[in-house]
Every structure is written in structure tokens, then in C-alpha cells.
Amino acid sequence: MSEELLRLEDVRKVYGRGRGEVTALAGVSLGFRRGSFTAVMGPSGSGKSTFLHCAALLDRPTSGRVLLEGRDLTAASERALTRMRRQRIGFVFQSFNLLPALTVVDNVTLPLRLAGRRPDRRLVDDVIERTGLASRRRHRPGELSGGQQQRVAIARALVTRPVLLFGDEPTGALDTRTALEILGLLREAVDTGEQTAVVVTHDPVVAGHADRVVFLVDGRVSAELTRPTVEEVAGRMTRLGAWGELAG
Numbered sequence: 001m002s003e004e005l006l007r008l009e010d011v012r013k014v015y016g017r018g019r020g021e022v023t024a025l026a027g028v029s030l031g032f033r034r035g036s037f038t039a040v041m042g043p044s045g046s047g048k049s050t051f052l053h054c055a056a057l058l059d060r061p062t063s064g065r066v067l068l069e070g071r072d073l074t075a076a077s078e079r080a081l082t083r084m085r086r087q088r089i090g091f092v093f094q095s096f097n098l099l100p101a102l103t104v105v106d107n108v109t110l111p112l113r114l115a116g117r118r119p120d121r122r123l124v125d126d127v128i129e130r131t132g133l134a135s136r137r138r139h140r141p142g143e144l145s146g147g148q149q150q151r152v153a154i155a156r157a158l159v160t161r162p163v164l165l166f167g168d169e170p171t172g173a174l175d176t177r178t179a180l181e182i183l184g185l186l187r188e189a190v191d192t193g194e195q196t197a198v199v200v201t202h203d204p205v206v207a208g209h210a211d212r213v214v215f216l217v218d219g220r221v222s223a224e225l226t227r228p229t230v231e232e233v234a235g236r237m238t239r240l241g242a243w244g245e246l247a248g
């Protein structure tokens with residue numbers, strides 16, 4: 001097993017053409033070690049979502065390469081990418097993205113059914129137990145608090161045992177205490193050695209849980225911090241110039 005699970009090599013992403021052309025990623029090269037937790041930060045428009053989409057195989061770079069477990073996926077077919085996403089990648093979004101008509105158990109097991117896999121009861125029970133949802137199995141999302149809904153989203157992301165876990169502001173809609181619980185779950189997923197997490201965030205507290213923080217500015221990696229404190233992250237953010245909405 002290679003130490004490096006995911007690698008982006010000189011990834012560029014250009015939207016539009018001619019005068020309307022926007023370079024969202026201007027050559028990003030980054031490696032992600034197995035069992036690591038990386039936070040990606042940057043001002044609004046710096047390319048964080050674009051980075052996430054390219055790294056998570058949701059979108060193709062204009063140029064450059066994305067390698068998962070050493071395999072170059074740049075030229076893979078849509079079908080192969082979809083299969084890879086379903087089998088190897090889990091997602092947690094700010095807005096939970098749960099299906100309101102389904103119970104907690106059915107939401108959690110949905111990715112397995114989508115992948116044509118029969119849910120393994122022991123594995124499902126284990127994930128539901130770990131995320132603290134055992135007493136909520138038959139509830140629907142509308143009957144749960146925001147924190148509980150995000151627990152369901154995390155359980156759903158973990159149930160396929162993905163090697164890679166991507167988060168897009170996973171604690172953005174939660175109060176501080178609940179956000180810390182959710183971060184604890186992500187940290188645990190990484191520390192048990194099964195997952196590698198990459199989380200886009202504006203929140204220095206989230207970044208303070210990461211092993212590494214990567215700062216994007218204008219589509220490039222402008223700085224990296226290793227195991228920073230929340231204060232170090234916040235200090236770097238203020239020095240990185242136009243952090244627009246955060247200053248307000």
C-alpha cells in the first residue's frame with residue numbers, strides 16, 4: 001500500500017472561454033497521505049469548491065492529473081469514475097442532503113443500495129452505533145436536530161467504508177458544541193486508520209482539528225500549516241489578505 005492515497009498534479013481548471021474565461025485552479029499539486037485529515041481554506045472565489053470537485057472525481061480538470069492509489073484517473077470513463085466514487089469516496093455536505101421521506105437506516109444504507117450491494121447488518125449497526133444514532137433508527141430527518149442529521153450524513157458517508165472522505169463545510173450549519181461533536185466523529189474515522197479526510201472550511205476551529213491546513217489563494221496553494229492551533233490558523237487567515245466575507 002502506498003503511503004499517498006490521493007495526488008493532484010498540476011491541476012488546472014478553467015471555466016468558460018474567451019473573454020469570459022475564469023481560471024479557478026491555476027496549477028495545484030498536492031498529495032494526501034493515507035489516514036490524514038486535511039483542511040482546505042481560502043477566501044471566497046479562491047477555488048476551494050473547484051478543488052474539491054476535481055479531487056473527488058466529480059469534475060474533470062482542464063489539465064493536470066488526479067491519481068487515486070497511484071492510478072491516473074484523468075482519462076477514465078464516466079462509468080469508471082462513478083464506480084470509483086461510489087466504492088471509494090464518501091461525502092458530507094453543509095446541507096446534510098438527506099432524503100426526507102426515508103428513515104435514518106434507509107438514508108444510511110442508500111449508498112450501498114445504489115451500488116447494488118446488500119447492506120451488511122453488522123456493519124450498518126456498527127456505523128449507526130458509532131455515530132450515536134441507535135435510538136433514532138426509525139426516525140425521519142425532519143424529526144432530528146441539525147447535529148443528528150449531520151450524524152446521519154456521516155454514517156451514510158462511512159457505510160461504504162470509503163478510503164476517502166470529503167467534506168464541504170460539514171459543520172457550517174451547526175452550533176459550536178454540535179460542530180465539535182461532528183469533528184470528533186470525522187477525527188475518529190481518520191484515527192481508526194480507515195479513512196483519509198479532506199474538508200473545505202471557512203472555520204479555523206475545523207482547521208484546528210486537521211493534521212494539515214492548505215490555503216488556496218487565486219487558484220494556487222499559497223501556504224500550508226502542519227498541525228496548527230486554531231489561533232495559528234486564524235492569524236494566517238487575516239494575513240492572507242482579502243478574506244472578504246470573513247472580515248465582515
Ligand SMILES: Nc1ncnc2c1ncn2[C@@H]1O[C@H](COP(=O)(O)OP(=O)(O)OP(=O)(O)O)[C@@H](O)[C@H]1O
Pocket residue numbers: 015016022023024042043044045046047048049050051
Ligand atoms: N461553473 C462555473 N462557471 C464559471 N465560473 C465558475 C464556475 N464555478 C466556479 N467558477 C469561478 O471559479 C472561481 C473559483 O470558484 P470556487 O467556487 O471554486 O471558489 P470557492 O473558494 O469555493 O468560493 P466560496 O468560498 O465563495 O464558495 C470563482 O471565480 C468562480 O466564480
